[in-house]
Amino acid sequence: MALQPERLSINQVTTRDRWSLAEAIEGYARHGVAGITVWFDKLREIGADDAARRIRDAGLAVSGYCVGGLLATADPAASRARVDENRAMIDEAATIGAPCLVLIGGGLDEGDRDVAGARARVLERVAELIPHARGAGVTLALEPLHPMVCATRSVLSTLRQANDWCDALDAPDAVGIAVDTYNVWWDPDLEAQIERARGRIAAFHVADWLADTRSLRTDRGMPGDGVIDLARLRAVVERAGYTGMAEVEILSERWWAEDPEHVVALVVERASLI
C-alpha cells in the first residue's frame, strides 16, 4: 500500500546547503510534505521557540531532531561537554515537539584502536541521558550507521547492537531505535532484528543506496535511484508495529547542489516507491 501523504516527512539535511530552517518549513509545507526532521545547527540560527512557532504555523509535524550522541570519546572533558550538549538537544527537541532525538555513536578518538571500549563508553553515556530524556518526554532514538563510518561517525553499527543496547538500558519509555534504510539494508540479520525491535522503532529514515556509490558519507541516493527495496523495508517495520512517518533523509553532494524546489518535488513524487 502506498505511503499515505500524511506520513511523508523530509529531514532538512536533504536541503541543507540552500535552505535555512525557515525556508525548509515553508517549502516542505508548500509541496504538501507532512513532516520535517530538524537539525540542531539550523535550529540554532533562529532558536527553538521561533522554530516551534514556524513549524506549528505551517502545519507540519515534527518527525525527529538531529543529531545527538557522538559520545565515544575517552577524553573526560570532551565527554562531559557532549553529555551536556545532548541534554540541551533533548530540551530543544521537546520545545519543537520532536518525538525523538536521533543518537549516533561517534567515532574513534585519534589513535584509539579499541572499538569495544568506545562502544562501552557510548552505552554508559546514553544511560546517563535517560532521566533527562524521560523528564522531557523525548525518546532517544539509537541509530546504527553504516559500518563504513564506524571509525569516524558511529561505533553503533548494526540493528542487533542497537537491540542489545536497548535490552541493556532497559528503559523502553525513553530509548528506542531509528531504522535507516541506507545504513542497514545490507544486513543479513535485518528482518529478524527489525522484528526484535518491535515496540522500539522510534523513526524510519529513507534513502537509497547507489550501486556506484562514490563517497562514504555524502552520496546517498534519492528513493528509486538505488538498490534498496524500500517498500519491502517499510512493510517490515510496519509489521513490527511502526506507525510513524517515513522520513526521507538524503545526504548527497549531488542533491545539495540542486534547487531544493526540484529536490522536494522529486521526493514527493518518489514517495510512491517507499
Add this chain to the structure above:
Amino acid sequence: MALQPERLSINQVTTRDRWSLAEAIEGYARHGVAGITVWFDKLREIGADDAARRIRDAGLAVSGYCVGGLLATADPAASRARVDENRAMIDEAATIGAPCLVLIGGGLDEGDRDVAGARARVLERVAELIPHARGAGVTLALEPLHPMVCATRSVLSTLRQANDWCDALDAPDAVGIAVDTYNVWWDPDLEAQIERARGRIAAFHVADWLADTRSLRTDRGMPGDGVIDLARLRAVVERAGYTGMAEVEILSERWWAEDPEHVVALVVERASLI
C-alpha cells in the same frame, strides 16, 4: 607474541600493478616473506604449472588462491559460466598447492533489489562446487566482504552469515571461512563469530582501515596506518584454533603506485604489528 616470520604471507594483489606473478614470487622470497596468495588473472599469464614450479623453486608456501565466487547473478547462462569458472579455479588452486580458494559472493545484477534472493543463489551454487572442491582437496574459503561493497562485490557480508552458511552446507572438509580484518573489524559480533568459526578458519587476511578512507574498494591501509587492533584480531583467530599464515592483502591505489620493493619491505617491517 610477534608473528613468526614463517607465518607471514603476502597476497599478490598488494603489488598488482607493477609485478607479474613471477616477479612477485621472486621479490617476496628475496624479502624473506614465507608465503604468497595468487590471483587467477596473474596466474593465467604463465599458467598454473609454471606458477607451481616457480613457487616451489622459490621455497614459498601458498596461502590461498583468489578470487572465486561471484555467484549471485540470476541469469542462468552467466551463473553456469561462473560455476564452471570456479571449478577451473579449484583445479588451478590444487595445481599450485593452495589450501583454499577464496570465495566472495558477488553483487546484485543491474536492477535487482532482492538481496535475500541473491544470497540464496550464492549459497546454492557454493553447494554445487563442494564435490569438485572435495575431490581436489581445496577448501572453499567463504570471505565476507565489507557491507559497503554488498551491492557490487559480495552479498556475503558478515561472519555470522558465513557461519550460518557453513552450518547449512554441512561440509567441514570442503568449506571454511576467510577472516579479513579490513572487512570485519567493525562488527560488534566479531569475537563471538570468530569463536563460532573454530575449525572453519581457512585464511586470515590483514589490511588496516584508514580513518580517512576515501574509496569503497581501493583505499585499504598498510598495517599500522589505521584503526584496527591487528594483534588483537590475530590473537582472537588463534584462540579459535587458527594456526595458518597471516596474509597481508592491501588493495590500494596509493600502494599500487609505489615501488613494490618498498611496499614489500614495509609489509615485512610492519608484520611486528600483526
